[in-house]
Amino acid sequence: MIALSKPRPVILLVMSLLVLSGISASHAAEFPAKPLRMVVPFSADGGVGMQARQLAEPLSRQFGQQVLVQHWAGAGGLIASEVVARSPADGHTLLFTTTSLAINTAWLGTQLSFSIGADLAPVRLLSSAPMVLAAHPAVPARSVPELVALAKRGRPVLKFGANAPGSLGHVALSTFSRASGFIHEPALFNGGGAAAKALLAGEVDALFIAAPVAVPLHAAKRIRLLALASKEPLSLFEGVPVLQHFYPGLVFENRYGVLAPAQTPQSVILRLDAGLRAALAEEKVRSFISAHGLSIAESTPETFAAMLKKDFDRYSAQMRSGELRLQ
Numbered sequence: 001m002i003a004l005s006k007p008r009p010v011i012l013l014v015m016s017l018l019v020l021s022g023i024s025a026s027h028a029a030e031f032p033a034k035p036l037r038m039v040v041p042f043s044a045d046g047g048v049g050m051q052a053r054q055l056a057e058p059l060s061r062q063f064g065q066q067v068l069v070q071h072w073a074g075a076g077g078l079i080a081s082e083v084v085a086r087s088p089a090d091g092h093t094l095l096f097t098t099t100s101l102a103i104n105t106a107w108l109g110t111q112l113s114f115s116i117g118a119d120l121a122p123v124r125l126l127s128s129a130p131m132v133l134a135a136h137p138a139v140p141a142r143s144v145p146e147l148v149a150l151a152k153r154g155r156p157v158l159k160f161g162a163n164a165p166g167s168l169g170h171v172a173l174s175t176f177s178r179a180s181g182f183i184h185e186p187a188l189f190n191g192g193g194a195a196a197k198a199l200l201a202g203e204v205d206a207l208f209i210a211a212p213v214a215v216p217l218h219a220a221k222r223i224r225l226l227a228l229a230s231k232e233p234l235s236l237f238e239g240v241p242v243l244q245h246f247y248p249g250l251v252f253e254n255r256y257g258v259l260a261p262a263q264t265p266q267s268v269i270l271r272l273d274a275g276l277r278a279a280l281a282e283e284k285v286r287s288f289i290s291a292h293g294l295s296i297a298e299s300t301p302e303t304f305a306a307m308l309k310k311d312f313d314r315y316s317a318q319m320r321s322g323e324l325r326l327q
Contacts, residue, residue, distance in 0.1 A: 031268045035066040037093045038258075039084050041077030041100075042164060042191025047129065047210040049193065051256060052096050054288045055126075058279040073190035076104050076166035078112065085119035089261040091268035095120065099255050102311035104166035106319060107326055116308055121264050124276045125257040125299035125307060127289060129211040130230035131172045133243060134223045139205045144227050144246045147206060151182035161187040161204035163195040166326065171315075172208040172229055172252040174326055179247045185327065199223060210254050211236075211293030229253070236293050255297070257304055269301055 038056065040048050052069045059067040072080035077100050087093035095101075105116055114120070133144065139158070141147040151158050160177070162170035165188045177184050187204050189195040192213040198204050200222055208229065215236065217223045227243040228234060229252035243250045258276060260269060279285060280296055289296055318324035 031091050031271055032063050032065045033090075034092055035068055036063065036091075038067055038069050038096050039080045039093065040069060040071045040096050041073065041080030042071070042098075043073050043189075043193040044071050045193025045196070045213075046163065046191035047212040047254065048096055048098060048256060049191070050212050050292070051127065051289075051294070054285050055276070055279050058282045058285060059275055062275040062278050073194075076100055076164045076170075076188075078104055078108075078166075081120070082112075082114050084259065085114040085261060087261050089121075089263040089265075091260055091264050091272055093261065094123070094272070095259045096126075097257065097259065098168065099311060100164060100167040101259075102308055103168065103171055103315050106312050106315035107166050109316075116259075116312060119262050120259040121262050121269060122301050122304040122308060123258045123260055123269055124273045124301065125255060125297040125304040126276065126280060127294045127296055128253050128255045129292070129294045130228050130234070131169055131208040131252040131254060132211055132214040132225055132237070132240075132293075133172075133176070133206065133208055133227040133229065134199065134214055134217075134225050135206040136199055136202055136204075137222070137224050138202065139224070141206075141226070142224070144241070144243065147226055148180045148182060151177075151180075151184070158184075158205045159187065159203070160184045161189065161195050161198055161207040163189055163192040163207070163209060168252055168254045169195070169208040169210070170326055171324065172250075174324065175252075176208070176243070176247070176250060178325075179250060196223075208252065215292045234293060236291075255307070256294075257297075257299070257308075273301055 038052055040052050042048050056067045056069050072083055077097055081095055081101060084093055084095035135141060141150050160173055162173050173186055192210050195207055196209055196213050199207055218225050225240045228237055228240050229243045231251055233242055
């Protein structure tokens with residue numbers, strides 16, 4: 001009889017890696033097995049919803065399965081984030097969100113039942129766009145200094161709004177009011193689209209909204225743009241100054257990205273990343289993005305994860321120090 005020796009640790013490790021790689025390859029081969037859900041945490045007519053609708057058709061072709069856009073607005077995007085975090089980790093349910101994810105998780109911390117690092121897996125950062133300070137045309141202010149003077153005077157009392165609690169618009173308004181020295185109690189909505197409707201209806205006098213939402217309203221002369229919260233002026237908004245011309249350092253660029261539930265196989269994450277990259281390369285999508293004040297981001301799952309952590313750490317530090325106060 002031939003004596004069989006015990007498998008060496010190195011051999012066991014190699015065998016384990018081969019098994020895992022086989023499982024990963026199997027997941028990639030089977031994905032997608034059904035239609036995909038792209039969950040948007042804000043109202044349908046905001047910057048995320050606008051981009052999601054543009055991407056749904058090319059993504060459906062990329063994956064050979066229909067990509068359905070679903071809106072779960074509420075709680076500053078946290079309801080949708082938790083829905084995705086608790087979904088099966090198979091790549092068929094995705095979260096398309098903004099910088100608000102990092103802000104809200106920093107703001108609410110242990111009050112939340114999920115976290116970015118433990119429960120969500122970054123797939124790809126898609127685009128970015130500056131926030132825009134906009135006012136209703138009836139407001140007697142045609143510049144940032146005039147708006148600040150009106151707000152400080154308090155006659156009439158200006159009503160300020162933000163697109164959602166814990167959104168970048170909320171952060172921008174809080175930071176701007178503190179830098180300029182006026183007091184406000186913002187009206188908060190369920191996304192940029194809902195906030196823009198309130199501005200158009202005169203329910204609020206001024207707010208920060210994302211460039212994609214501002215573009216068509218500015219073109220139709222339904223709102224007055226006072227400043228761009230970008231580093232440099234944009235040709236799309238000719239004649240609109242940058243906010244940091246008046247208040248240095250006040251730059252607010254909203255970032256848009258896609259995440260999946262944690263524990264989604266890496267092969268599926270890479271397949272999703274490749275599909276999103278290909279969809280962004282299509283001429284129709286690129287035209288929409290450039291026409292709406294957006295910029296396509298260069299990203300990988302790893303760089304997106306690093307960016308989210310950096311944002312989370314920054315907002316956490318600002319809130320702990322009192323530099324940033326949301327109300």
